[in-house]
Amino acid sequence: MKSTLPSRLKQTISALIFGLAVTAPAAQADEVLKFFNWSDYIAEDTIERFEKETGIKVIADVFDSNEVLEAKMLAGSSGYDLVVPTSSFMGRQILAGVFQPLDKAQLPNSKHLDPELLTYLEKVDPGNHYGIPYLWGTTGLGYNPAMVKKALGEDAPVDSWDLVFKPENMKKLEKCGVMFLDSPDELYPLALNYLKLDPNSKKTADYASTSAASTLLKSVRPYVRQFHSSQYINALANGDICVAIGWSGDIIQAQDRAAEADNGVAIVYSIPKEGTQIWFDMLAIPASADNVKNAHTFINFLLRPDVIADITNYVAYANPNMAATALQDQDISNNPGIYPSAEVKKRFYPGNVRGVKIERLLTRFWSDLKTGR
Template identity: 45%
Template sequence: MLRRLLAVALCAAALLPAEPVPARAEEAVLNVYNWSDYIDPAAVERFQKETGVQVRYDVFDSLETLEGKLSAGHSGYDVIVPTSEPTFSRLVRAGALKPLDRAKLPNWSNQDATLLRQVESSDPGNRHGAIYLYGTVGLGIRADKVRELLPNAPLDSLDLLLKPEYAKRLAACGIAVMDSATDVLPSVLHWLGRDADSTDGADLQAAEKALLAIRPHVRAIIASGNILDALATGEYCVAMTYSGDVIQAKARADEAKQGIQLRYVQPKEGAQLWFDMLAIPADAPHPEAAHRFINFLLQPEVMAGITNAVHYPNAIPAATPLVEEAVREDPNVYPTPEMLARTFTVRALSPQAERARSRLWNRFKAGR
């Protein structure tokens, strides 16, 4: 329901008449391509009212979809939101992104310098992207259902999903894994005690063996947005996905008052930390409007509204006091320093390594 309301609100915002500030003709339209359920509709409406720029807003549900749109060139988009690894870094290396003009981004300095340094491995000098939101990869669980089937189950560990003896028992209440080799394989490798960026054949074989061992018990391998919807309605009791998806699903389930109790688990073994970036394609038709939009989003009150709407943390320290207390005090949204210390990031892989992982993932999906 929330997704439909967001979509309706965004469409309505896109149709609002241009108001106070006239934009030059070439800037009158801004084409945005973002993850689904990943914006505060009020932010889009406010930007339009303040600038006179009309926003055409499209959504995607996987990095593969985004890359497919960008790979052929002339996508028509002005602002995109790729994840730092691997998509954003690949686009940087391919020259597919326009370097940001800092002179047009006076709000750039609002970002957390420490977090910016963490994404420099993907974008040396932070030349091509500003941080939009960030989060971790972990588990969404219905603890009550899990406890019914496994009274002594380790609710704080990836063991819950990746140990076949647990997965077999939990199959009865539904297991899902998001369809993203990029975001699942590093966590599996890390759980195995291997390098999350490993390209070693033995490490990849170990990861494949672990995944195939639980494949008979996995009900669905689907886009994260679909996992969000299904978690909210109680279809799965364990799902591997993004932190914010689980937190959004919990909010929907709580609102529905159907007795579905959800929680997000950042695995004690350590969780993958990722960043979603605001970037401008090299051939963006409206680069001036794109810079205005990015600068607008980097305002503390705007980012606070987005975090309140989608329950992902932002990289603007001055926004934190403006975030609703229940959100900013939730360690699953804003991880504690101890939790952050256990996270890991991934780096870009060679095309050969990416192909090897893709083949591994396809075998996992096929179950052979």
């Protein structure tokens, strides 16, 4: 997830090669940190700076979905000292006992965290005992104005979920291409919220195959070209699709890639007027971590305003560090798609823990939806 970068793929490959190259010798070092992060989700020099300042060698591996991380965490010993779960997943993982409480005395830089944003996390992590917010963002619409105008005309509802949740619109957009996130944890709550229902509903009836939200998603399913949580970035940037439900920083990354390519493609990020989910990617220490002190040292490093400002500049996702805003590129800090106004924030909802039974219903529904059942 990113901002103004020349090559995200290059970074990902480099990180993977680095991880493979250093795993064996680093594991024998006295000072080590085993870090499991989303791919392309840190500045190019962050880890190098940390290693130079502390002498702690970082073994960095990457993942591309919460499900991958959760499988490792619930299996027992993950082999990592620091991981980056999304807050809604972290909430149920806390209940499963996979994390250890943070020692706030080792995290003096947590004083920079925005207390308003911390309140969103109270329901999944009461008292913020287990996680520190790393980066945050929203789920919205990325679209190509010219292509959407051609398909739907001047009055296309680009400020509303009507764009993708009304079959009559999706039928017209099908030719230019629409992609959805491959994430029931994102899409189903969006559908519930659009229908003016509780996006964090714990009523099993709201997740039945005949429920209003299920019916809504099935009604637009025939017009969705692909469900994927990263390929929409290049697809938008290259003009291969005209609309995507995606994450804020990824859509802005698509803008940057199109600008770098100078291919005449314009991309806009829209937070629909009906509201959307605000999500946080957290820093958490597994209960099985071997290098707990080093994990705290790295978290405190990431909480430094200058460090997290560089990361936000690179990945184009907002951070919760109040002192970092002035240090960031102003086109990032002043971008309402990255840092929405207080008025827009009123329409946000966090993802909460729904319970095992509902998660199973949701998983089953999503599998059926993608296969067209």
